[in-house]
Amino acid sequence: MAIADRRRGTPQRNFARFIHAFNTEARMAARSWTVHWLGWIWPLILFVVISGIYQAGTLQDMPVAVVDQDHSTLSRQYVRQLDAGSHASLVTAEGGLSEALDGLQQGDQYGLIYLPHDFEADALAGRQPSAAFYYNSLFYAAGFYSTLDASGLTAGLQQSMRPQLAAGMGLSMPGLASISVAFESLYNASGNYIYYQQFAAVVHLLQLFVIVATIHVLAREAPELRASSPHILRAKALGVRLVGKLAPYTLLFSTLLMIEVFFLVWLNGAVIKGSVLWMLAITAFYVAASQAVGLVLFIFTANRFSAYSLVGMLIGIAQTYSGVLIPALAMPLPAQLISHIEPLTHALSGLFDQFLRDAPGTSGLYACLKLSLYPLIAYVIAKQRLRKRLDFSPA
Structure with missing residues (x-):
């Protein structure tokens, strides 16, 4: 008991x-x-x-050097619109390409945009213009995030110039199939x-x-x-x-x-x-x-x-x-x-x-x-x- x-x-x-x-x-x-x-x-x-x-929620205003060798209306428009985006903050490299590369290597900028001579002339002549965007991937996501606005801007400029080029050549714009692609980011985890x-x-x-x-x-x-x-x-x-x-x-x-x-x-x-x-x-x-x-x-x-x-x-x-x-x-x-x-x-x-x-x-x-x-x-x-x-x- x-x-x-x-x-x-x-x-x-x-x-x-x-x-x-x-x-x-x-x-x-x-x-x-x-x-x-x-x-x-x-x-x-x-x-x-x-x-x-x-506080910003995502990476913004990443410093990016710009080397504009063309100094044309189109190149200045490209630089101005890219600078207006949220991810990149553009800094003109007055010393040219060598100065921009030094800044990229030393970590003063996360990216480098190079616009060559005849950038606008090639675009208006119907040739393929080229613009180079380098970024420093040693800084994890920072370098990559500085490039996020560039692809959308480039596609927008190409689309806006197609009617202008067709009119200059005396051609009519062909009808294109309307293709819609929807991107949905689930949870938005990485961004x-x-x-x-x-x-x-x-x-x-x-x-x-x-x-x-x-x-x-x-x-x-x-x-x-x-x-x-x-x-x-x-x-x-x-x-x-x-x-x-x-x-x-x-x-x-x-x-x-x-x-x-x-x-x-x-x-x-x-x-x-x-x-x-x-x-x-x-x-x-x-x-x-x-x-x-x-x-x-x-x-x-x-x-x-x-x-x-x-x-x-x-x-x-x-x-x-x-x-x-x-x-x-x-x-x-x-x-x-x-x-x-x-x-x-x-x-x-x-x-x-x-x-x-x-x-x-x-x-x-x-x-x-x-x-x-x-x-x-x-x-x-x-x-x-x-x-x-x-x-x-x-x-």
Whole structure:
């Protein structure tokens, strides 16, 4: 009878231990300026900076050098209309082609337009005029984006000159079949920074603060820091107390990301296509997975400074292999395996499904299930090694 009573009392005792650990850590966090800086001050400052960088929504006014050897009415019209476009901002290279090439090589301009002699004469004579547009692809998308207005402008000028050429030759314009091609960009993922890259950057940076905060919180339990911090993890029921100790930060960072998403929607005109509740669930599991990474780092390093030194490497790997910088399907198999190991990959996939694609709830559930594996694995490791790490290793 006594054994049955103890078993019935175990859930109540574990819940009380969880609440005690949660309340104790929440009071500590409220009094810690380090937690305030890591938990919301620095993340919001970086969010404001990133929002300023991506405010235009896409790359605009890329500096492009112009070498006009023709100086004709048509060449000046071409330069003027291209400069009026949104992507390129044209700068005349007074020193000619050599000066423009030097500027392109040094990164002063992202592109170079060269209009040769007889540009207008060839066009009016019915010959094929040529204009060269070089761009520096070493600057990732910037050089390519500077060329986006050129092809449409060239096609428009050619279309406008056809009646003029036909009239000069005494010919009538032949009737052409009307062919209509409609281009529809699904989700506008690569071209719009607000909808894609800014959102991905905010989610990615959150992982940095979560991992660093987790290591800092766990280090306070080490023997040399124990006098200045309530020692939660030495009592019975380590797993329950560990979850209670980390739970305030799970709530803090999940709330922070949802606030940043709200500002993203409100200030930049973004639209959430799917379910906000599933986004919140994925965010909570993503924060828990990031805490699990911080926990494992703390356990398997000699001190917190060694753990901090590895955070930057892990964050860089996460960004590289998450599919934001490099398409995941284009990676070789080892890189795809690394991508699947990173929690950021699954978090971004699930959040984008809800943010941009109006995916069904099963997509959010699948993302949450994958992210739940990280805290489960970390929990098993912590049960075996965390107390040894706290007892025999410096903070």
